[in-house]
Amino acid sequence: MSGLLPVDHALARMLEGAAPLAAETVPLAEAGGRVLAAPVKALRTQPPFDASAMDGYAVRAADVAHVPSRLTVIGDAPAGRRFAGAVGERQAVRIFTGAPVPEGADTIAIQENVKSLGGDVIEVLETVAAGRHIRRRGLDFTEGEVLLDAGRLLDAAALSLAASANHPSLPVVKQPLVAIIATGDELVPPGSTPAADQIIASNAYGVAAIARQSGARVLDLGIAPDRIEAISALLQQALDAGADVIVTLGGASVGDHDLVQAALVGFGMELGFWKIAMRPGKPLMSGRLGATRCIGLPGNPVASLVCSQLFLKPLLARLGGRQHDDQTVDAVLGAPMAANDQRQDYVRARVEHTAAGLLATPFDVQDSSMLRLLSDAGGLIVRAPFAPAVEAGAPCRLLRLR
Ligand SMILES: Nc1nc2c(c(=O)[nH]1)N[C@H]1C(S)=C(S)[C@@H](COP(=O)(O)OP(=O)(O)OC[C@H]3O[C@@H](n4cnc5c(N)ncnc54)[C@H](O)[C@@H]3O)O[C@H]1N2
Numbered sequence: 033m034s035g036l037l038p039v040d041h042a043l044a045r046m047l048e049g050a051a052p053l054a055a056e057t058v059p060l061a062e063a064g065g066r067v068l069a070a071p072v073k074a075l076r077t078q079p080p081f082d083a084s085a086m087d088g089y090a091v092r093a094a095d096v097a098h099v100p101s102r103l104t105v106i107g108d109a110p111a112g113r114r115f116a117g118a119v120g121e122r123q124a125v126r127i128f129t130g131a132p133v134p135e136g137a138d139t140i141a142i143q144e145n146v147k148s149l150g151g152d153v154i155e156v157l158e159t160v161a162a163g164r165h166i167r168r169r170g171l172d173f174t175e176g177e178v179l180l181d182a183g184r185l186l187d188a189a190a191l192s193l194a195a196s197a198n199h200p201s202l203p204v205v206k207q208p209l210v211a212i213i214a215t216g217d218e219l220v221p222p223g224s225t226p227a228a229d230q231i232i233a234s235n236a237y238g239v240a241a242i243a244r245q246s247g248a249r250v251l252d253l254g255i256a257p258d259r260i261e262a263i264s265a266l267l268q269q270a271l272d273a274g275a276d277v278i279v280t281l282g283g284a285s286v287g288d289h290d291l292v293q294a295a296l297v298g299f300g301m302e303l304g305f306w307k308i309a310m311r312p313g314k315p316l317m318s319g320r321l322g323a324t325r326c327i328g329l330p331g332n333p334v335a336s337l338v339c340s341q342l343f344l345k346p347l348l349a350r351l352g353g354r355q356h357d358d359q360t361v362d363a364v365l366g367a368p369m370a371a372n373d374q375r376q377d378y379v380r381a382r383v384e385h386t387a388a389g390l391l392a393t394p395f396d397v398q399d400s401s402m403l404r405l406l407s408d409a410g411g412l413i414v415r416a417p418f419a420p421a422v423e424a425g426a427p428c429r430l431l432r433l434r
Pocket residue numbers: 214215216218219231232233234235236281282283284285286287290312313314315329330331332333335400
């Protein structure tokens with residue numbers, strides 16, 4: 033079994049030249065979860081004026097240095113409408129949170145510490161230092177300041193910040209478009225009545241979920257039967273739709289009906305690599321068709337999803353300008369494991385939190401058709417090629433799945 037590419041070499045090759053896609057401008061209301069393509073500067077200063085942080089009275093600190101202190105209320109300042117005049121000696125302006133502090137006033141007496149004596153006379157009961165309860169102009173940010181860097185994921189705080197800096201729309205990295213094509217005469221979609229020798233096509237759903245989690249848009253083109261013209265017709269649809277990545281499912285191996293690679297080469301695909309030292313996922317294929325990246329995922333359902341975790345995810349992160357963090361963590365084996373062969377193994381395991389840390393217990397059966405075990409697995413124990421036999425309790429690396 034020579035000629036199998038090590039996993040890390042394959043990943044490095046797949047990521048070669050993968051850079052964030054072009055920018056597009058989207059309305060702020062649709063920018064959540066997207067990645068900024070350029071820095072965002074403040075288009076205004078916030079707050080744009082010295083603002084009261086409390087409901088109460090704008091006063092002069094000198095007038096309330098000795099309390100109780102009687103003052104005359106000369107007007108009011110709700111949020112959105114400043115008091116036009118100035119506060120003079122022994123005067124006050126009724127003020128509300130967010131309103132501009134009137135000229136002449138230098139502090140706010142909160143209303144809990146003020147007694148109304150009827151008419152426009154109040155009595156301030158507590159002294160207040162100058163500047164108290166006043167948010168100075170520009171406290172949050174000043175016009176022209178960079179508030180968000182390129183590459184920032186637009187989360188809740190970033191969106192509200194951009195809005196408060198007066199941006200109605202933002203430049204974001206385009207979302208990669210992933211076209212998914214399943215192949216196989218034996219496949220019918222969920223909800224069908226399969227013929228005796230058919231099975232339900234499942235891979236596209238999991239692969240699409242991984243793609244979407246990675247920030248991509250998905251175009252599921254359905255199932256092509258095992259004929260090169262049928263596969264080519266769906267490939268043409270993917271190209272016409274402007275797919276950045278074409279993912280094929282199945283037909284990647286060496287059987288007489290494994291036609292995906294031939295179909296792609298017919299379109300001019302340059303093969304990057306095919307067959308890697310990994311289990312499951314050996315027949316993984318990668319290539320380029322102009323600017324479009326092609327990934328041929330093995331048909332076995334677990335191989336399809338494990339390869340998507342390991343290869344599709346980081347590729348889409350690159351194209352979408354997103355961070356991709358290594359999701360492997362240290363764990364302890366809950367059962368012994370036999371020596372490994374030349375393929376890097378991704379072993380489905382039950383994962384428990386224990387006092388000693390994460391305990392990963394490999395399932396006894398690892399057939400790459402068995403989705404239920406993948407769904408039950410909290411993670412994949414990563415075993416290097418030729419790793420020696422190990423006992424329960426030995427440290428291991430675990431790729432967390434949930
Ligand atoms: N002589 C050899 N045979 C095989 C090899 C090999 O090296 N030499 N590799 C094995 C490995 S490893 C895998 S993985 C599979 C993958 O082969 P293909 O990518 O060509 O996949 P298919 O043959 O089309 O299908 C394999 C299996 O998966 C089912 N399948 C396919 N697509 C879907 C789908 N969308 N949803 C659900 N299930 C799907 C298909 O019915 C088959 O049962 O090849 C081994 N053989």
